[in-house]
Amino acid sequence: MTIALRLLYVIVVAEILGAVYFVSRPSEHVPSLIPPVTFSDPVYEAELRDLAEKAKPDDSASIRQLAEALVGHGFYAYAEHAYRWALATDEGDLSSQFGLAFCLDRTGRIAESTEAYREVTAMQPRTESEKNLPLYASYSIGRNFLREENAESAEALFRQKISFLPARYQLAKLQIRSGRAAEGLQTIAPGLDEMPFSLGLHHLRYRALQQLNQPERVAEAARLVELSAYLLPINFSTDLVRPFAEAYGFTRELAVIDQELRQDQTQQAEQHLLALQDKIGERRIPQYVTARLTLGDIYLRSQRAEELKQTAAELTDFGVQPAELLLWKAGIAVFEGRTEEAAEFWQQALLVEPDMQAHLNLKDHYEKQGDIERAAWHSSRALVLQGRALFRSNRPDQADALFQQAVETDPQNAEGWFFHAEMSHYLGNFEAARTAYEKCLELDPLNGKAIQARKTLPEQSP
Amino acid sequence: MSARSQLILLLLLVPAIPLLAWASRPYLAPRKPEPDIFSGGKSYPPSELAFTKQAIGPEPTGLPLITNVQVVDEDGDGQNEILVCDASLNQITVYRRQGEEWNEEVLIPLVSAPAHVTPVDADGDGDLDMVVSVLGNIMPDDSVIGRVELFERTESGFERHVILDNVRRIADVQPGDFDQDGDIDFAVAEFGYSRGAVRWLQNEGDFQYRDHELLNAPGTIHVPVADYDGDGDLDIAAIVSQDEEELWAFENAGDGTFTPRRLWFTVNLDLGSAGLVSADLDSDGDQDLILPAGDNLEDFDAYPQPYHGCYWFENKGDWTFEMKRIADLGGTYAAAAGDLDGDNDIDVALVSMTNDWYTPGTASVVWLENDGEQNFTSWQIASDPIHLVTVAIGDINGDSRLDVLAGALNFRKPYEQVGRVSAWLGQQKGGAK
Numbered sequence: 001m002t003i004a005l006r007l008l009y010v011i012v013v014a015e016i017l018g019a020v021y022f023v024s025r026p027s028e029h030v031p032s033l034i035p036p037v038t039f040s041d042p043v044y045e046a047e048l049r050d051l052a053e054k055a056k057p058d059d060s061a062s063i064r065q066l067a068e069a070l071v072g073h074g075f076y077a078y079a080e081h082a083y084r085w086a087l088a089t090d091e092g093d094l095s096s097q098f099g100l101a102f103c104l105d106r107t108g109r110i111a112e113s114t115e116a117y118r119e120v121t122a123m124q125p126r127t128e129s130e131k132n133l134p135l136y137a138s139y140s141i142g143r144n145f146l147r148e149e150n151a152e153s154a155e156a157l158f159r160q161k162i163s164f165l166p167a168r169y170q171l172a173k174l175q176i177r178s179g180r181a182a183e184g185l186q187t188i189a190p191g192l193d194e195m196p197f198s199l200g201l202h203h204l205r206y207r208a209l210q211q212l213n214q215p216e217r218v219a220e221a222a223r224l225v226e227l228s229a230y231l232l233p234i235n236f237s238t239d240l241v242r243p244f245a246e247a248y249g250f251t252r253e254l255a256v257i258d259q260e261l262r263q264d265q266t267q268q269a270e271q272h273l274l275a276l277q278d279k280i281g282e283r284r285i286p287q288y289v290t291a292r293l294t295l296g297d298i299y300l301r302s303q304r305a306e307e308l309k310q311t312a313a314e315l316t317d318f319g320v321q322p323a324e325l326l327l328w329k330a331g332i333a334v335f336e337g338r339t340e341e342a343a344e345f346w347q348q349a350l351l352v353e354p355d356m357q358a359h360l361n362l363k364d365h366y367e368k369q370g371d372i373e374r375a376a377w378h379s380s381r382a383l384v385l386q387g388r389a390l391f392r393s394n395r396p397d398q399a400d401a402l403f404q405q406a407v408e409t410d411p412q413n414a415e416g417w418f419f420h421a422e423m424s425h426y427l428g429n430f431e432a433a434r435t436a437y438e439k440c441l442e443l444d445p446l447n448g449k450a451i452q453a454r455k456t457l458p459e460q461s462p
Numbered sequence: 463m464s465a466r467s468q469l470i471l472l473l474l475l476v477p478a479i480p481l482l483a484w485a486s487r488p489y490l491a492p493r494k495p496e497p498d499i500f501s502g503g504k505s506y507p508p509s510e511l512a513f514t515k516q517a518i519g520p521e522p523t524g525l526p527l528i529t530n531v532q533v534v535d536e537d538g539d540g541q542n543e544i545l546v547c548d549a550s551l552n553q554i555t556v557y558r559r560q561g562e563e564w565n566e567e568v569l570i571p572l573v574s575a576p577a578h579v580t581p582v583d584a585d586g587d588g589d590l591d592m593v594v595s596v597l598g599n600i601m602p603d604d605s606v607i608g609r610v611e612l613f614e615r616t617e618s619g620f621e622r623h624v625i626l627d628n629v630r631r632i633a634d635v636q637p638g639d640f641d642q643d644g645d646i647d648f649a650v651a652e653f654g655y656s657r658g659a660v661r662w663l664q665n666e667g668d669f670q671y672r673d674h675e676l677l678n679a680p681g682t683i684h685v686p687v688a689d690y691d692g693d694g695d696l697d698i699a700a701i702v703s704q705d706e707e708e709l710w711a712f713e714n715a716g717d718g719t720f721t722p723r724r725l726w727f728t729v730n731l732d733l734g735s736a737g738l739v740s741a742d743l744d745s746d747g748d749q750d751l752i753l754p755a756g757d758n759l760e761d762f763d764a765y766p767q768p769y770h771g772c773y774w775f776e777n778k779g780d781w782t783f784e785m786k787r788i789a790d791l792g793g794t795y796a797a798a799a800g801d802l803d804g805d806n807d808i809d810v811a812l813v814s815m816t817n818d819w820y821t822p823g824t825a826s827v828v829w830l831e832n833d834g835e836q837n838f839t840s841w842q843i844a845s846d847p848i849h850l851v852t853v854a855i856g857d858i859n860g861d862s863r864l865d866v867l868a869g870a871l872n873f874r875k876p877y878e879q880v881g882r883v884s885a886w887l888g889q890q891k892g893g894a895k
Contacts, residue, residue, distance in 0.1 A: 002465075004469065005465060005468055005469060005472065008469070008472035008473065008476065009472065011472075011476055012472055012475045012476060012479065015475070015476065015479040015480060016479060018479075018480070018483070019479050019480065019482070019483035022483045022484075022487060023483050023486060023487050023490045023491055024490075024491065025491060032496075033497070035820065037820050037876065038876075038878065040875065040876065040877045040878075073763070073875070074762060074763020074765075074875060076763070076765060077499045077500040077501065078499060080500065081497040081499070084497075106761065106765055107500055107502050107765050108502050108765060108766060108767040108768050109500070110768065143731070143732070146729045146730055146731055146732075147730050147731070147732045147767075147769070148730075149728060149729055149730050151729045154729065174729065177727060177729070199656055199657070203657075203679075203680075206678065222678055225657060225678065226657070230604070230656045234705065235705075235731075235760060237760070237761050238760065238761070238762065241761075241762055241763075242762075245762055283877075284524060284525055284877050284880060285525075285877050286525065286873060286877075288524075289524075289525075317523065317524075318523060318524035318525075319522065319523040319524035319525070319526060319550055319551065320524060320550045320551065321550070321551045321552050321553070322552070323552070323574065348572055351572045351622070352552055352572050352573070352574045353574045353598060353607060354607070388606065392605075415627075415628060418628075446666055446670055446671060446672035446673075447672075447673075448661075448672050448673035448674055448675065449628070449673070449675075451672075452675065
């Protein structure tokens with residue numbers, strides 16, 4: 001008995017000591033990083049709470065995921081702490097270090113963010129997705145210098161990183177804006193070799209030539225600006241945030257629906273839209289409108305007048321009147337055999353915004369009525385809109401064929417002549433361009449763009 | 463205690479101690495302190511000059527997208543009305559006061575995302591026509607979807623004339639007889655997105671206009687017209703945003719021939735110029751320029767930045783403008799000038815679009831009191847509604863006191879404190895506080 005008692009005393013004392021040690025160890029309790037706000041997206045809120053629950057102190061990836069979900073919805077000040085927490089767990093977590101720098105950057109703590117970006121540049125990428133982050137961090141430091149109006153440091157940094165095209169762009173911009181146009185042109189040239197249709201670089205070139213007072217080259221540079229595309233990213237904030245924004249909540253659900261529609265899975269998309277509509281309920285959020293506009297488009301294509309009316313009424317009650325509603329009203333009128341009324345709605349829709357389908361519908365309508373002139377008018381405008389879309393997607397030959405067809409269909413279409421001239425000019429057929437500009441100006445003598453373009457048209461085709 | 467009792471007690475303690483430790487640990491173990499969450503939102507001392515908030519019209523439904531509000535005597539009856547550009551309903555409306563009520567009527571329907579409406583007697587027939595700056599899309603878009611539409615006031619209503627087409631998004635149109643031929647021409651801000659321009663439209667009569675390009679650059683927001691150099695003709699100023707952040711003037715030779723002058727620029731690509739207002743802020747007889755800055759809508763969730771606020775460009779003559787920062791309101795999106803406290807100097811009202819709206823009390827409307835020496839003190843008028851993008855100063859209720867009017871563009875989080883058109887009525891006159 002005595003031995004048993006002694007043994008139990010020893011055990012109890014040992015347990016007491018163990019318990020004191022256990023209780024006095026710092027808690028693994030994780031401070032809440034769920035913003036104390038009313039969430040407008042309950043799906044996102046549930047997902048965020050779930051991520052917070054799953055975030056474990058010994059698992060930096062789980063904490064980083066929480067941080068990214070916060071960044072994606074603009075909770076930078078909360079994400080900052082999640083990233084700090086992830087870094088406390090794994091100090092080599094480059095993605096978290098970049099995320100931390102980004103949060104400091106976007107909340108206006110520029111000097112702190114520069115320091116945090118500097119740490120990124122000294123870290124080793126461990127995954128393929130981290131490979132470019134040190135370079136982006138350097139570029140972001142340059143942007144921070146610009147935000148602090150420290151042009152000298154920014155220029156030095158962009159010069160150092162000149163093989164990175166956005167840095168080359170920023171360097172050239174600094175040179176040109178500070179009156180060093182010739183230097184700027186030299187900086188741009190290799191960039192344009194690498195990316196010949198970069199709008200940003202062409203715009204800089206245009207400004208440099210303007211500064212150098214070379215009017216003919218300026219006109220040519222302006223044309224290239226018009227023909228170029230936004231290809232060179234110069235601000236990575238949106239690129240960084242977009243995947244995190246689209247990974248959660250209603251935004252993700254809409255992205256899935258969009259994908260289904262692209263793959264012609266209309267029925268599935270409709271079911272998802274209806275379910276999403278239920279989740280949204282009466283919440284005043286933009287997705288209320290987006291879901292209904294997408295559904296309305298499905299109803300219009302499948303000629304379901306009643307559903308279309310109901311959806312249109314809900315949007316009107318919500319206080320929105322997009323041009324789509326007029327197209328829906330026209331559709332309903334067609335389904336119900338009121339074609340004259342439909343034509344009026346299409347006309348109204350065209351007052352709000354140019355729409356190729358509305359022109360084509362009106363063309364068909366007037367053809368049926370035997371009004372060939374009005375049918376040709378609409379057909380010609382539809383062709384111009386189609387041609388403009390092809391021109392913007394860099395298919396000038398196909399675009400010009402449509403512009404030619406447009407002016408053949410309606411020779412009074414000044415816009416058609418203008419674009420035919422522009423395409424001929426671009427394709428190097430200056431004679432055809434001159435004739436088309438003149439035809440445009442006959443019909444629309446005050447068209448400033450045509451007057452200017454005709455003036456700068458070279459005498460002979462190359 | 464007997465050995466038996468000790469034995470029982472110890473046998474109980476052996477399992478109880480670990481259980482107790484486990485159960486009490488969440489309450490007793492030292493915790494990491496709650497993180498100190500950063501807030502970039504600001505509030506200011508409450509305005510000593512009294513304002514009474516008045517909702518204009520009924521409680522808004524949905525998420526209104528108001529792009530512009532103005533105080534103007536639209537129908538020439540001697541009483542001010544409120545002109546509103548509504549980009550969610552794609553129309554221009556007017557609020558008319560009837561007693562204590564404000565009744566809204568549609569002035570011009572079917573205009574695609576109107577950014578601004580300019581009331582002007584464009585055809586010289588003695589009434590106010592309306593010129594609408596058509597964005598075509600309120601969201602970023604580089605497409606050729608903008609227009610300038612002139613609505614001629616006739617006895618049977620407004621007749622539409624599209625006076626500029628085939629251009630990118632139009633943000634502002636301002637009138638002036640630039641070629642001094644006795645009719646009204648227009649300065650045009652083609653904001654676009656990746657591409658844009660500053661233009662002027664030369665009136666050739668019969669609602670026909672020839673367009674001239676003055677500057678090829680994206681992001682021009684406003685083009686205030688005034689005789690900035692005091693030579694008797696009208697010049698054009700323009701603020702170019704979208705990573706450019708440049709203030710331009712186009713000096714008129716008197717016949718519509720313009721010389722471009724870059725008055726100022728900053729390398730800070732993130733400044734977020736949001737508008738431009740001309741006013742004689744120092745009452746020295748020439749027109750200064752006021753620049754609200756805080757538009758970082760390129761971010762999904764824009765946040766206050768240390769350089770946001772309001773800048774005053776003092777006209778020093780000979781095309782020299784000296785810049786001074788006069789306010790630090792985060793996400794400042796619009797400014798209006800007027801003698802709010804009636805002490806014979808010009809004050810400024812500012813509104814904020816993007817801010818730390820999750821922090822209660824963050825200012826959405828402030829006024830900057832001018833002490834007569836152009837030292838400005840920021841006073842908070844309101845923190846609700848939020849997401850305000852347009853502000854006007856004028857006497858809306860006919861009591862000879864200046865009021866502040868603002869419109870909300872609700873397309874960013876949080877979708878709370880939703881407003882449409884709101885007014886803060888001035889309560890005192892003559893500088894009394």
